[in-house]
Amino acid sequence: MVESYKLMKKKKTLYTTLILVVFFAVLIWSVYGVLIRDTNWSKIGSAKEVWEAVTRFFPPEWAYTLKLAKPTLDTFLIAVLGTFIALILSVPVAWFAARNFTPFFPVTYPLGRLVMTISRSVHEIVWALIFVAAVGLGPFAGIIALSMRSIGFTSKLTAEQIENIDYRPIEAIRAVGGNPMQVFFYATIPQVLPQFIGTAIFQWDINIRRATIIGIVGGGGLGLVFSQKMAAYQYAQATACLLAILLLVLVGEYTSTRLRTLIQ
Amino acid sequence: MTSELTQKLKNRNGKNAILIVENLKKTYPSGEPALKGVSLEVYEEEFVALIGLSGAGKSTLLRCINRLVEPDSGKVYLDGVELTSLDKKRLREARRNMGMIFQEFNLVERLTVLQNILTGRLGYIGFWRSLFRKFPRKDIERAVELADLVGMKPYIYKRADKLSGGQRQRVGIARALIQEPKFLLVDEPTSSLDPAIGHDVMDEFHKTAKTLGVPVLVSIHDVNLALEYADRIIAMRNGEKIFEGDAKGVTREKLSEIYQYEI
Numbered sequence: 001m002v003e004s005y006k007l008m009k010k011k012k013t014l015y016t017t018l019i020l021v022v023f024f025a026v027l028i029w030s031v032y033g034v035l036i037r038d039t040n041w042s043k044i045g046s047a048k049e050v051w052e053a054v055t056r057f058f059p060p061e062w063a064y065t066l067k068l069a070k071p072t073l074d075t076f077l078i079a080v081l082g083t084f085i086a087l088i089l090s091v092p093v094a095w096f097a098a099r100n101f102t103p104f105f106p107v108t109y110p111l112g113r114l115v116m117t118i119s120r121s122v123h124e125i126v127w128a129l130i131f132v133a134a135v136g137l138g139p140f141a142g143i144i145a146l147s148m149r150s151i152g153f154t155s156k157l158t159a160e161q162i163e164n165i166d167y168r169p170i171e172a173i174r175a176v177g178g179n180p181m182q183v184f185f186y187a188t189i190p191q192v193l194p195q196f197i198g199t200a201i202f203q204w205d206i207n208i209r210r211a212t213i214i215g216i217v218g219g220g221g222l223g224l225v226f227s228q229k230m231a232a233y234q235y236a237q238a239t240a241c242l243l244a245i246l247l248l249v250l251v252g253e254y255t256s257t258r259l260r261t262l263i264q
Numbered sequence: 265m266t267s268e269l270t271q272k273l274k275n276r277n278g279k280n281a282i283l284i285v286e287n288l289k290k291t292y293p294s295g296e297p298a299l300k301g302v303s304l305e306v307y308e309e310e311f312v313a314l315i316g317l318s319g320a321g322k323s324t325l326l327r328c329i330n331r332l333v334e335p336d337s338g339k340v341y342l343d344g345v346e347l348t349s350l351d352k353k354r355l356r357e358a359r360r361n362m363g364m365i366f367q368e369f370n371l372v373e374r375l376t377v378l379q380n381i382l383t384g385r386l387g388y389i390g391f392w393r394s395l396f397r398k399f400p401r402k403d404i405e406r407a408v409e410l411a412d413l414v415g416m417k418p419y420i421y422k423r424a425d426k427l428s429g430g431q432r433q434r435v436g437i438a439r440a441l442i443q444e445p446k447f448l449l450v451d452e453p454t455s456s457l458d459p460a461i462g463h464d465v466m467d468e469f470h471k472t473a474k475t476l477g478v479p480v481l482v483s484i485h486d487v488n489l490a491l492e493y494a495d496r497i498i499a500m501r502n503g504e505k506i507f508e509g510d511a512k513g514v515t516r517e518k519l520s521e522i523y524q525y526e527i
Contacts, residue, residue, distance in 0.1 A: 172372075172383070173383060173386060174332060176359065176360065176364075176383060176384050176439070177360040177387025177388075178387060179356060181391055181395075182386045182389075185394065186383055186386065191374070194374070
């Protein structure tokens with residue numbers, strides 16, 4: 001007993017050491033590779049210059065914040081519309097991708113899963129770049145990009161909810177002579193809807209943040225204004241944009257948390 | 265209608281058979297036959313208990329009668345209407361005449377007690393009305409009456425997921441009764457409940473069924489409950505009917521034979 005315990009402990013220590021060695025080797029390698037070798041040290045200024053560059057952003061141009069009402073509202077609406085479209089589109093995707101409800105498993109199930117994977121594995125910035133190229137700069141590109149990015153998450157959670165559905169109420173509604181639509185509205189929807197609404201609110205909250213980011217690559221709203229100000233070296237105004245973004249995100253997060261506790 | 269059937273319809277102490285099951289068979293895709301040709305009748309106002317060990321095929325038999333599970337062969341007559349050959353629409357119409365009460369209550373958790381009872385009327389309600397949950401006034405009044413009858417009137421606006429087991433089963437009973445069924449299928453109504461509560465629920469249910477004169481086929485593995493309430497006992501083992509007789513005539517010897525062990 002004691003012998004085997006000692007042996008086990010020895011083995012464990014060996015593993016721990018090995019893992020630590022590998023971890024630090026990778027760490028040192030990356031510091032050397034991307035920090036020491038790839039940074040152009042000669043171009044980095046003195047501490048004073050760095051400090052000056054940072055202070056150019058302060059104080060923010062307070063008067064300019066008033067002009068940001070419109071782009072802030074735009075960003076907010078892009079998030080709302082992008083989420084809304086995603087929710088509508090995710091209903092058929094979730095239906096297809098739910099093992100137990102998919103209409104024709106060999107075709108529709110992989111199709112649903114494929115849409116999910118594409119939506120989730122392509123970053124929102126990439127989606128935005130694609131749609132800016134397709135429909136031009138502005139909120140429209142942003143809205144479509146957001147909805148494409150969001151379908152995956154909302155439909156995945158919804159499909160999982162459908163897969164975990166309780167069949168007992170379904171049986172009961174069938175037994176009283178309910179038709180398939182009645183079974184759907186009385187037994188299926190009540191089990192999926194609360195979670196779907198929760199997912200929608202959560203996704204909307206995330207999409208407010210995404211909407212500002214995709215604005216930077218041309219998707220409209222606050223992000224677009226921010227990137228324009230940066231390009232024009234108007235740092236004080238750029239800081240005003242950042243403050244507006246911060247405020248909008250905080251409001252979104254607060255609302256989302258409150259709403260989600262309400263529906264539980 | 266076959267002559268054999270009309271014969272049966274006249275049968276038994278001047279009471280008609282409401283339910284006639286003939287040679288019902290079912291084998292699940294997994295292979296083992298669940299029903300090996302079961303025949304039985306339930307007559308007007310009769311309370312019949314279906315007993316047997318779990319796995320004997322009681323649940324499958326009940327579900328084959330209203331075709332929640334499709335039987336492989338055999339006939340089921342409900343008040344003279346043959347069910348196994350009906351198309352989907354006619355089957356739904358036929359199901360309206362047959363209430364079902366479930367072991368695990370099968371309520372819609374997020375609907376209120378009143379809404380759950382009202383779902384028993386869905387077979388009579390059109391699509392749009394049911395979509396907006398707009399039930400006719402007389403249905404709502406009846407639902408409240410039935411809630412009162414099963415002792416759930418104080419809780420009609422409570423959501424089903426906030427109820428205790430006994431309360432849930434009372435709602436399940438009211439949901440079946442609002443169908444104004446000609447016949448009730450009851451699947452292990454008390455086995456998800458505490459014994460004492462189960463006994464109360466069974467007692468009230470038995471009284472109600474007798475008052476309304478609805479014939480009942482109830483599967484129940486608790487033999488004592490079966491003997492206490494049933495007029496007649498049908499016993500099953502391995503997908504076959506092995507005994508049928510008046511509850512009064514069931515002896516200990518008979519039971520140990522049914523269950524193949526000492527009771």
